[in-house]
Amino acid sequence: MNRTHEIPSDELPPAFVERLQVVVGSAWTLDIEQSFRLPKSVAFRVNRLLTTPALACPELCAAGLAIEPLPWLADGFFVSSDQRALLTRHALVENGHVYVHNPSSMLATLALAPQPGETVMDMAAAPGGKTLHIAAMMGGEGFLSAVEPVQSRFFKLKANLRRGGAAFVRTYQLDARRVPNKTGPRFDRILLDAPCSGEARFHVAEPDSYKNWSLRKIRECHSKQRGLIRAGFAALKPGGRMLYCTCSYAPEENEAVVDELLRTESESALNEIHLPVERWQPGLPEWQGHRFSDSMSRCRRILPDHLYDGMFMAMIQKLTDDGLGKPRSFE
Ligand SMILES: C[S@@+](CC[C@H](N)C(=O)[O-])C[C@H]1O[C@@H](n2cnc3c(N)ncnc32)[C@H](O)[C@@H]1O
Structure with missing residues (x-):
């Protein structure tokens, strides 16, 4: 393991740094180390529900923004960290034509691959x-619902959807663990971007981002994530797919949550995720003496750098009887 680029342990919690070095192993490089201390480039997506890159990009350039394309997404771009304020205060951000979010988040939506006409x-x-990205990929065709239990965040969600031209999305203020009781198994695709310890958002310049980190917090997140992933799986149609993702590096919040679902639901399986970037590792085969399912290698852990946040992704499929799309149960 290359540990020549250590993060001074008086900055981030030492136990967090030690665990991360074990999780990523020999991939621990200067890039990863610096991702916690250097200002990050700022990525954004042009919102196809309201505009196009051909219209939005010249306006951004005219405001002095030196925009670079993300090579794998026609609507994705980024600017250097010193242009953050110029971008985030631009009228196109304020009116929802442009949405600022990390490229790893865009990769998660791409991996989910929602299609027009589906129930998502x-x-x-x-x-x-x-x-918003899912809504743009569905082109407003199909049924898209969004769930959020925390009231202040629910209002923010509704405001962002309205501003982004996605008022057609059905929103529910609800603990998502209650969803399958209300809907039954009806979804073609589900995104479960689970509440987590947020390790991938830690930055040494923002002590608030990591001051509450603890193993206990990771265990609490694990417990909630188990309930959410079970609920999501129950709400999938046979043949349906759920992308489980977190912005945590902790195997307890990632491989362990997915592994338990695979062991308890005989109709569940992991699909390979194909990403258009190379900064990732497969899911871990084991953690602290606990061996995971062999298929965990189909998961992806995106490694952070000056642009990408860390992110874990697993694509779970609900199997059908015969591989011909015939439902195994529920009907
Ligand atoms: C990682 S954030 C989601 C970020 C969002 N997907 C995006 O890209 O903008 C996780 C969200 O899950 C919400 N949450 C917490 N407990 C929940 C629960 N029981 N059911 C559904 N959502 C929950 C949190 O309030 C938080 O807004």
Whole structure:
């Protein structure tokens, strides 16, 4: 393991740094170390529900923004960290034509691959960046619902959807663990961007981002995530797919949550995720002596750098009887 680029442990919680070095192993490099201390470039997506890159980009450039394209998404761009304020205060951000969010978030929505006409749910949706991206990918065709239980965040979600031209999204202020009791197994695709310890958002310049980190917090998140992933799975149609993701590196919040679902639901399986970037590792085969399902290698852990936040993703499929799309149960 290359530990020549250590983060001074009086900055981030030492136990967090030690665990992360074990999780990423030999991939621990200067890039990762600096992702916690250097200002990050700022990515954004042009919102196709309201405009196009051909219209929005010249306006941004005219305001002095030096925009660079994300090579794998026609609507995705980024600017350097010193242009953050110029971008976030631009009228196109304020009117919802442009949405600022990390490229790893955009990759999660791309991996979900929602299609026009499908029945889709974003189970933990506020503030709504991924819901808006899903809505744009569905082109307003189909049924898209977004769930968020925390009132202030629910209002923020609704405001963002309205501003982003996605008022057609059905919003529910609800603990998503209650969803399958209300809906039954009806969704083609579900995004579960689970509430988590937020490790990928830690930055040494923002002590608030990590001051509440603890193993206990990770255990609490694990417990809630288990309930949410079970609920999401129950709400999937046979043949349906759920993307489980977190912005935590902790295996307890990632591989362990997915592994338990695979072991308890005989109709569940993991699909390979194909990402258009190379900064990722497969899911871990084991953690602290606990061995996970072999298929965990189909998961992805995006490694952070000056642009990308860390992110874990698992694509779970509800199997059908015969592989021909015939439902195994529920009907
Ligand atoms: C990682 S954030 C989602 C970010 C969002 N997907 C986006 O891209 O803008 C997780 C969200 O889950 C919400 N949450 C917490 N407990 C929940 C529950 N029981 N059911 C559904 N959502 C929950 C949190 O309030 C938070 O807004």
